[in-house]
Amino acid sequence: MNILKRRETLLACSIVVLVLLVGLRAPVFVSPASLANLLTDSTLLVMLALTQMLVIVTRGVDLSVASNLALSGMMAALLASRYPALPLAGIMLAAAAIGLALGLVNGWLIGWLELPPIVVTLGTMSVYRGLVFVLSGGAWVSSHQMPQHFIAFPLTRLLGITHLVWFAAAVVLAAWFVTRHSRFGRDLYAIGNAPSCARYVGIPMARRLLWAYGLSGLMAGLCGYLWVARYAVAYTEIAYGFEFTVIAACVIGGISIAGGTGTVLGAVLGALFLAVIGNALPVVQVSPFWQSALTGIVILAAVLINARDGKHAGRQILPLHRPARSAA
Amino acid sequence: MNSADMTATPTSRYTIHDRPGFRLSALLGKWETLLALLFVVAFLVNGILVPNFLDPYNLADGTFNFSEKALIALPMALLIICREIDISVSGILALSSVAIGLAHTHGVPPALLLPVALAMGTACGLLNGVLVTRFALPSIVVTIGTVSLFRGLASVVLGDQAFTGYPQLMADWGQGYFFDVIPREFVVLLLFAALFAVVLHATRWGRRIYAIGNNPVAARFAGIEVNRYRLVLFMLTGAMAGLAAWLLTGRIGSTRPNIAMGWELEVITMVILGGVSIAGGAGTIGGVLLAVLTLGTVTYGLSLANVPGIYMTIVVGLLLLVTIALPRLLHGRRVAK
Numbered sequence: 001m002n003i004l005k006r007r008e009t010l011l012a013c014s015i016v017v018l019v020l021l022v023g024l025r026a027p028v029f030v031s032p033a034s035l036a037n038l039l040t041d042s043t044l045l046v047m048l049a050l051t052q053m054l055v056i057v058t059r060g061v062d063l064s065v066a067s068n069l070a071l072s073g074m075m076a077a078l079l080a081s082r083y084p085a086l087p088l089a090g091i092m093l094a095a096a097a098i099g100l101a102l103g104l105v106n107g108w109l110i111g112w113l114e115l116p117p118i119v120v121t122l123g124t125m126s127v128y129r130g131l132v133f134v135l136s137g138g139a140w141v142s143s144h145q146m147p148q149h150f151i152a153f154p155l156t157r158l159l160g161i162t163h164l165v166w167f168a169a170a171v172v173l174a175a176w177f178v179t180r181h182s183r184f185g186r187d188l189y190a191i192g193n194a195p196s197c198a199r200y201v202g203i204p205m206a207r208r209l210l211w212a213y214g215l216s217g218l219m220a221g222l223c224g225y226l227w228v229a230r231y232a233v234a235y236t237e238i239a240y241g242f243e244f245t246v247i248a249a250c251v252i253g254g255i256s257i258a259g260g261t262g263t264v265l266g267a268v269l270g271a272l273f274l275a276v277i278g279n280a281l282p283v284v285q286v287s288p289f290w291q292s293a294l295t296g297i298v299i300l301a302a303v304l305i306n307a308r309d310g311k312h313a314g315r316q317i318l319p320l321h322r323p324a325r326s327a328a
Numbered sequence: 329m330n331s332a333d334m335t336a337t338p339t340s341r342y343t344i345h346d347r348p349g350f351r352l353s354a355l356l357g358k359w360e361t362l363l364a365l366l367f368v369v370a371f372l373v374n375g376i377l378v379p380n381f382l383d384p385y386n387l388a389d390g391t392f393n394f395s396e397k398a399l400i401a402l403p404m405a406l407l408i409i410c411r412e413i414d415i416s417v418s419g420i421l422a423l424s425s426v427a428i429g430l431a432h433t434h435g436v437p438p439a440l441l442l443p444v445a446l447a448m449g450t451a452c453g454l455l456n457g458v459l460v461t462r463f464a465l466p467s468i469v470v471t472i473g474t475v476s477l478f479r480g481l482a483s484v485v486l487g488d489q490a491f492t493g494y495p496q497l498m499a500d501w502g503q504g505y506f507f508d509v510i511p512r513e514f515v516v517l518l519l520f521a522a523l524f525a526v527v528l529h530a531t532r533w534g535r536r537i538y539a540i541g542n543n544p545v546a547a548r549f550a551g552i553e554v555n556r557y558r559l560v561l562f563m564l565t566g567a568m569a570g571l572a573a574w575l576l577t578g579r580i581g582s583t584r585p586n587i588a589m590g591w592e593l594e595v596i597t598m599v600i601l602g603g604v605s606i607a608g609g610a611g612t613i614g615g616v617l618l619a620v621l622t623l624g625t626v627t628y629g630l631s632l633a634n635v636p637g638i639y640m641t642i643v644v645g646l647l648l649l650v651t652i653a654l655p656r657l658l659h660g661r662r663v664a665k
Contacts (some may be wrong), residue, residue, distance in 0.1 A: 061468075109649065113656045116606045118468075119648065126645030133638035191540060195401070236638070244415075244472055251473075257466045272665075289487055293480025299473035301457065307463050 003150040007254040007306060014143045015276055022280040036162075041154070042275030043168035044223050048242075049249040049271040050175040050264060054185070054212050055194045056250055059259030060117035062216045064106060066200045066226075066242035067128035072099040072224030074132045077141040077234035084147040091150065095225035096218055102128060103217015106209060111209030125243070133236050143232035146169040154230040164226060172218070188212055192259030248295065249274050252302040273298070332556045334584075339344075341525040359603035362651075377601050381632055390628035391501075395513035397591055398620040401526045401598040403565040405616045407467075408599055409528075410540040411547065411608030412460065413556055415471040418591040420452040424573035425583040426482045429491025429499075438495035445574040452478055453566020457559035467562075467588030475592065478580030483585045497642040500577025513575050520625040525613035537561070541608030542627050586640055596647055598623060625648070 023030035048065055055062045076095040079086060102124070138301045143151060154164045178185040187208050190198040199205055228234045253270025255262030278297060279293055360446050374381045381387075395624060407414055427442050427448040452474070459470045504512045528534035540547045540554050548554050577583055602619035604611025626647070627640045 023444075109653060115654055115656065117651055119606050119652055121598050122597060122600070123645045123649035125593070126597070126641040127649070130638050130640075130642030130645065133636070134642070138636070138638070245475070247472060248476070251469050259470050286483070287487070289483045290480065292476050293484055296473050296475070296480055298476025299476060301468070303465055303469050303473065304459075304463060307465055 004273075005106045008170075008263065008265045008269055011253065011266070011273060011307070015269060015273050018273075018276055018280065022276075022284055026283045028318060029280065034283075036296075038275060038279045040162050041273050041279055044227060045245065045275060046168050046268050046270040047171045047219055048223055049061055049253065049267040050171055050248045052246045053175070053250050053253075053255050053264070053267040054178070054188055056247075056255050056257060057119070057215050057259060057262050058189050058209060058212055059192045059195065060110060060209070060212070061121065061247065061257070062103075062106065062213060063118065063121040063243050064102070064125040064128055065216060065246055066218045066239040067125045067132070068099055068217055068220035069242070070132045070225060070236070070238040071102065071128045072096075072142070072221035073228035073238055074136050074224075074234045076225040077146060077228045078135065080147055080150040081141050081145040086258065092222065092225050094214060096221045099221015099224060100214055100218040106217065107210035107213030108174075110213060111206040112143050119321055122241075132238075133203045136234070136236065138236060141234040146229075146232065151229050151232045154226050164230065167222075167226065169230040172268060175267075180266055184208065184211065188255040189260055192261075194238070194260075213307040244273075244296075245274065248299045251299060251306075254302075254306050256306070270302075282295050329659060331367040332638035360612065360615045360618060362521070363601075363603065363615060363622060366651075367618055367622040367625060370625045370629065374625060374632075375652050378589050378629050378632045380621070382571060384509055385631065387429060388505065388509050388514070390624060391517075391634075392512050392515040392630060393631075394513070394612070394620055394624040395517045395596050396576045396579075396588075398412040398517050398598060398617070399520060399567070399572045399575070400569050400591070400595045401602070401616055401620060402520055403561065403568045403614065404595050404603050405599045405602065405611055405613060406528060406537055407565055408596075408604050408606060410482040410537045410557060410561060411544065412467040412561065412582060413471065413596070414562065415597055416452070416456060416478055416590050417486055417565065418477035418588045419482070420569040421573045421576065421588040421591065422447050422583075422585075423452060423478045424448040424570040426485050426586050428492070428494075428574060428577055430485065433491065434495060437595050440499040440619050441495070441498065442571075442574050445570040445577075447570070449566040449570020450563050451566070452569070454559075456566070457562030460562065461555040461558050471515065486585050488585075489587075492581060492627060494578060494581055498574065498578030501582075502575050510644055513579070516571075516575070521617050523596075528613055541610070579593075588617065594644075597644060601648055601651060607624045 018033075028034055048069075052062055052065060071094045072178050075098050076091050080092060085155060087198055106117075106121055109115050109124075110117050125285060155162050155164075179189075187198070187203045189209060190201075191201055193204055195205070224238075227239060247273040250262070250267055250275055251257065251270070253262070253266035253268070255266055255270075274295065275292055277290060281288060281294070286294075340387055404414060404417065406665050424445045427645075428445050431441055431444045432438075456471055459465055459474070460467045495599060501512050501516075506512055506515060528537065535545070537557065538558055539550065539552060544554055556583070573588075576588065579585075598620050599611075599616055600606060601623065602611065602616030604616065623644060630640050630643065631637065
């Protein structure tokens with residue numbers, strides 16, 4: 001049975017078992033309301049993990065997502081508080097466009113200048129995070145400064161389901177389509193599997209990488225608005241350190257950091273797994289101080305399990321898109 | 329900065345390529361030369377624009393901002409040269425600081441706190457190294473996991489408390505000066521930098537790190553026990569993070585859950601800016617030290633000029649991007665499509 005051997009099956013089973021175990025200790029956890037809440041809590045991580053997956057599949061990494069999210073979110077909040085008359089769709093488009101622009105900067109540096117992704121995104125991460133402060137002057141934008149409809153949108157229900165979940169569902173579908181059925185998506189896998197072969201067969205690597213990072217940025221921008229609106233506050237430290245959570249979700253989902261492998265289902269399940277742990281701890285009255293340690297143990301367990309069936313992959317840790325070139 | 333062993337070092341992939349027959353360009357093209365120029369320019373600009381920058385006491389004080397991070401950057405450079413990386417250093421630092429605090433509150437004599445920190449750091453590094461070498465896992469993933477684990481364990485022990493009341497011995501080293509003007513931390517950094525430079529550039533052990541970074545498979549066929557080198561380097565990085573924890577804890581006199589938050593990225597920035605190739609196999613300790621001094625000068629000048637700290641993250645990020653992109657923009661043969 002091939003399906004039983006897939007790591008997605010294993011991951012899905014462990015999520016169900018985890019939820020049931022927590023439900024045994026605290027029945028309230030498996031109530032529909034609580035599970036719906038869990039789903040809503042996981043959406044931002046799911047969306048970001050999916051676009052991060054597109055980047056990791058190409059042997060890259062986008063460390064700047066959380067800073068991008070903070071900058072786009074702060075700009076959305078500032079726009080909304082300064083110009084309350086602006087339509088919500090306009091603000092969301094603006095946030096997504098800002099995120100896209102920031103992502104394209106990464107993509108240009110990595111795709112066209114062929115600089116190493118980890119270094120580029122490390123640099124832009126600092127720059128974007130710093131710009132949040134410059135724009136806001138270090139001040140918070142709190143809930144009473146933002147228009148009501150701006151804050152209400154993410155948790156408003158459509159057909160009984162929050163907008164956040166609808167968004168995430170749409171992103172999951174789009175990601176599935178892109179990775180399975182678009183030339184763009186298949187090219188990303190080809191680039192990650194064998195960069196020099198991909199170039200040899202004529203895949204436009206620079207353009208593909210540009211848009212892979214562009215999409216990651218676009219999603220960070222959209223999530224920036226959703227994050228700020230959902231938590232009804234924008235400040236300099238928004239989502240600080242969240243880039244590692246996003247990457248961790250991908251790693252747990254079986255997306256190899258060595259590139260070339262990874263599925264939409266894996267990324268979604270990885271993000272859900274982290275969200276379940278985050279939501280379960282307070283319910284079973286484990287001190288929140290344990291959260292980080294448990295997350296670490298889960299990541300390590302996941303990579304150990306994944307390592308068993310992929311011994312050939314995963315040795316190169318800091319991959320480049322640099323083609324082999326003679327020095328002369 | 330131009331000893332014989334350095335000229336023998338493989339040039340970084342990001343340096344401007346040497347042109348045979350034109351010596352000046354070869355010298356100017358060296359990453360260390362660019363860094364040295366950048367350092368001198370930053371120093372002069374600060375000296376002219378920022379009042380009191382050249383005051384020796386101010387200069388000495390400025391070194392506190394980077395000494396502990398730079399101590400971790402030294403072994404990190406070795407790790408990156410051999411194609412590994414350690415994201416968990418700030419977690420190791422936090423956990424080591426907690427270990428110092430626990431040991432101190434349980435009556436361990438002050439003189440033994442440094443060994444406690446070193447042991448804790450080495451143990452964390454050992455865990456990283458074992459996971460990476462035993463299971464053939466990518467170190468970036470392992471250490472993203474362990475940073476969560478180490479910082480998590482630190483916060484489990486600390487809760488919302490903080491350890492304070494550390495012995496005078498630690499304050500002496502963390503905040504103290506030699507001859508009233510030379511910070512002890514800076515002296516420790518210089519000594520370790522010299523030690524690392526000798527080991528990396530003048531011993532067979534060091535040369536083999538380059539060999540592993542350039543081609544791990546070939547290195548293994550050449551009889552180098554690649555995994556043992558990796559393991560030792562992770563333990564060394566852990567130990568240096570433990571030393572940094574001891575100095576930092578002594579300097580700020582307390583252990584808090586958010587101690588050294590985000591340092592891993594600053595440490596890696598120092599290493600990359602120092603010309604160490606993220607692809608492995610290239611880089612020098614001299615370059616890293618120059619990068620540390622340059623970053624320290626720029627950020628300290630900005631802080632004396634009352635520029636808020638967060639602007640420095642922009643400057644540091646831009647500096648990193650520009651320095652790696654500039655050679656490509658100037659000499660880059662852009663690949664078609």
